[in-house]
Amino acid sequence: MGRNFCLSILTLLFIAGCTAVPQNETAFYVSPDGDDASSGTSTGNAFATLERARDAIRELKSNGGISENSGPVTVYLRDGLHPLSDPLILTPADSGTEENPVIWKAYPGETPVVTGAKNVSGWQKAENGLWRVSIPEVKSGVSDAAGKLNFTTLYVNGEPRSRTRLPKEGYFTIADFPGKDKDPWAAPGDHFTFSPGDIKEDWANMDDVEVVVLRFWVSSRQHIESIDTSTNTVQFKYPTRYRYSDDFTTDGARYYVENVFEALDEPGEWYLDRPSGTLYYYPKSGEDMDTAVVEIPVSPQLIRIEGDPAGRKFVKNVTFEGITFTHNNWMLPAGNPGDGQSAPEVEGAVFLKGAVGCGFYDCRMTQLSSYAVQIDEGCQQNSFVGNELGHLGGGGFRIGGGDAISHPDMRTGWNTITDNHIHHIGEIYHAATGVWIQHSGGNLISHNEIDHTYYSSMAIGWVWGYRPSVTTHNEISYNHIHDVGQGVLSDMGAIYMLGVAPGTVVKNNLIHDIESHGYGGWGIYTDEGSTHVLIENNIVYNTKCAGFDQHYGRENFVRNNIFALGREDQIHRSRLDEHISFYIERNILYCRGDTPLLGGNWDTITYMNKPGKPWHPAEIDSLTHVFDYNLYFNPDKSAADIRFADRTFDEWRAGGQDIHSAIADPLFADPENGDFTLSPDSPAYALGFKDIDMSTVGPRR
Numbered sequence: 001m002g003r004n005f006c007l008s009i010l011t012l013l014f015i016a017g018c019t020a021v022p023q024n025e026t027a028f029y030v031s032p033d034g035d036d037a038s039s040g041t042s043t044g045n046a047f048a049t050l051e052r053a054r055d056a057i058r059e060l061k062s063n064g065g066i067s068e069n070s071g072p073v074t075v076y077l078r079d080g081l082h083p084l085s086d087p088l089i090l091t092p093a094d095s096g097t098e099e100n101p102v103i104w105k106a107y108p109g110e111t112p113v114v115t116g117a118k119n120v121s122g123w124q125k126a127e128n129g130l131w132r133v134s135i136p137e138v139k140s141g142v143s144d145a146a147g148k149l150n151f152t153t154l155y156v157n158g159e160p161r162s163r164t165r166l167p168k169e170g171y172f173t174i175a176d177f178p179g180k181d182k183d184p185w186a187a188p189g190d191h192f193t194f195s196p197g198d199i200k201e202d203w204a205n206m207d208d209v210e211v212v213v214l215r216f217w218v219s220s221r222q223h224i225e226s227i228d229t230s231t232n233t234v235q236f237k238y239p240t241r242y243r244y245s246d247d248f249t250t251d252g253a254r255y256y257v258e259n260v261f262e263a264l265d266e267p268g269e270w271y272l273d274r275p276s277g278t279l280y281y282y283p284k285s286g287e288d289m290d291t292a293v294v295e296i297p298v299s300p301q302l303i304r305i306e307g308d309p310a311g312r313k314f315v316k317n318v319t320f321e322g323i324t325f326t327h328n329n330w331m332l333p334a335g336n337p338g339d340g341q342s343a344p345e346v347e348g349a350v351f352l353k354g355a356v357g358c359g360f361y362d363c364r365m366t367q368l369s370s371y372a373v374q375i376d377e378g379c380q381q382n383s384f385v386g387n388e389l390g391h392l393g394g395g396g397f398r399i400g401g402g403d404a405i406s407h408p409d410m411r412t413g414w415n416t417i418t419d420n421h422i423h424h425i426g427e428i429y430h431a432a433t434g435v436w437i438q439h440s441g442g443n444l445i446s447h448n449e450i451d452h453t454y455y456s457s458m459a460i461g462w463v464w465g466y467r468p469s470v471t472t473h474n475e476i477s478y479n480h481i482h483d484v485g486q487g488v489l490s491d492m493g494a495i496y497m498l499g500v501a502p503g504t505v506v507k508n509n510l511i512h513d514i515e516s517h518g519y520g521g522w523g524i525y526t527d528e529g530s531t532h533v534l535i536e537n538n539i540v541y542n543t544k545c546a547g548f549d550q551h552y553g554r555e556n557f558v559r560n561n562i563f564a565l566g567r568e569d570q571i572h573r574s575r576l577d578e579h580i581s582f583y584i585e586r587n588i589l590y591c592r593g594d595t596p597l598l599g600g601n602w603d604t605i606t607y608m609n610k611p612g613k614p615w616h617p618a619e620i621d622s623l624t625h626v627f628d629y630n631l632y633f634n635p636d637k638s639a640a641d642i643r644f645a646d647r648t649f650d651e652w653r654a655g656g657q658d659i660h661s662a663i664a665d666p667l668f669a670d671p672e673n674g675d676f677t678l679s680p681d682s683p684a685y686a687l688g689f690k691d692i693d694m695s696t697v698g699p700r701r
Helices: 002-015 050-062 617-622 648-652
Strands: 028-031 073-077 080-083 088-090 102-106 110-113 118-119 129-134 155-156 159-163 189-193 210-215 218-228 235-242 255-259 270-272 278-281 294-297 303-306 318-321 324-326 346-352 360-361 362-368 371-375 381-383 387-392 399-400 416-418 421-423 435-438 444-446 450-453 458-461 474-475 480-484 491-496 500-507 509-515 519-524 532-537 541-542 549-550 556-559 562-564 571-572 582-585 588-592 598-600 627-628 631-633 669-671 674-677
Touching: 028 050, 050 073, 050 088, 050 129, 155 278, 159 189, 159 318, 235 324, 362 450, 416 562, 458 500, 480 491, 491 509, 519 532, 519 541
Parallel strands: 028 073, 073 102, 080 110, 088 303, 102 318, 110 324, 159 270, 303 346, 318 360, 324 362, 346 371, 360 381, 362 387, 371 399, 381 416, 387 421, 399 435, 416 444, 421 450, 435 458, 444 474, 450 480, 458 491, 474 500, 480 509, 491 519, 500 532, 509 541, 519 549, 532 556, 541 562, 549 571, 556 582, 562 588, 571 598, 582 627, 588 631
Antiparallel strands: 118 294, 129 278, 155 159, 155 294, 189 235, 210 218, 210 255, 218 235, 270 278, 669 674
């Protein structure tokens, strides 16, 4: 508690602008109009590159130019574009200290942009309204760098443009696939049958056509090996790990196809022909290709903070403030279909390993082809505050480190991610999440807004079942999470967890509008072995499925939450275990129409068989779950018609559940429009329900 309290105070001070202004400072300047041969010590003698500023700090340190009283070393980035063809690499030699931090920041009042893109020019008119340009680095056999450049994103006058796609809207459907009636869901697949005309053997440059398949909780990207038109079968160069079904059905999955030259027929579309090294573009109305700024990404990452945690050499006390980071060129390794849960193959444009006390404040990370930030092994006590991460090919924050058997120095934890806006993610790798925590504990994820995802907004855990895990003591609080899933993937939660996680708290989050493609559009989702998680004071509504779901887990506490207007049910459970799965206490469950309160597997509940008598604490082991002091209501049904797993309220209570609970109108202000404020005379108060504070939910500015 003490650590999180201190971090929260520091965060609030930063937000309020109360950080101390240093009396002394060593300053360097970097400008797009600068010169690396200059001194870099004034705005009129700025460096041209970030690398030169980094090296100048190294020289300053080696010459004894930093003392305890000399204050921070600050690199001011001037307005304009700061291009990178390779990432800026910072090592332990580039560290600051608590007294002398190294700060990379925007010059006051200006908006510098660090970009991994370069301009392409020399456009020529082609046929059918198209324009084309030659890119030597793409064409094979021209130079030492030939054939090494490929990219999946393009920007014209600062705006993204569309890679060709078929169908133009919606999806194709796989007509048939092998083993659909007998193979498990994880059966690898490397071919399927398509409907006539969906895929054509005479497409140009077939090697670079990508087929993107969506099912379960993943998407995959595969390249075509061959097509058999006699059977309408497409064979891929490498397999995906999941069968080609529409979730757990025998129907074919949805898919679409990218980078097809024959599909280049609408304004704003582009196509890359790698064999010839030619980029084609169909301009939008009003675009002049003689003056248009066309950018292609070239650098796979933008910033790499590279400590050596195994050697106990860390990068310390380095921060970035007020800088925009954009346009990187991360792509899947050859042979990898990118079909892992939460897109684990996808790295970050900003990468940290062995970083301690580093941070990013008030930065903007946008139009990236990967995760925005990857916090990797050995990262401790870093802060990411007040940033915007949006329009990302991958996700927002990817946090991971050593697992339970790793050396402690390799473990990652106690990082702070607060007051960020993470939005429009997974635009290339659809399974990416806003915040993904794998093998990392003690992190504070608070006061963020996360919206417009295709899979879960947060995914936390990554040890399946009841095995030892270091993903403990994470706090997920005061986040505003909405527009999750958007009907693309399945088996998701606004907050998704798995594994043993003592000390983990999920509280005061506002969650709404969760829409999966098929099954599993849940609000808070405790999956595979989730254990000892406290879930309290959350408001969850307008979910495709339940507001709270547990697949299986042990002794999770779910108390003082509002679960409302789930379209399938309000609380759902998949599997029964021979222990207490969860305690459900002091919650309000509100539904409409014929939507049930409880869904899933409740059939083998062990009942106490003591009508009218509550269970005794000594007898609690006879139950697989405990409900009490809850309030239930459905304005469209009488109390007698409300069912609890196909039982009347009296039958449910006779089994030892909800002895002190009630069915009554909670007197919400306007639940249909998301206002769950309680009237002062709400019956929920008599059951011990406490008002839920949503006054500061989301970013605090």
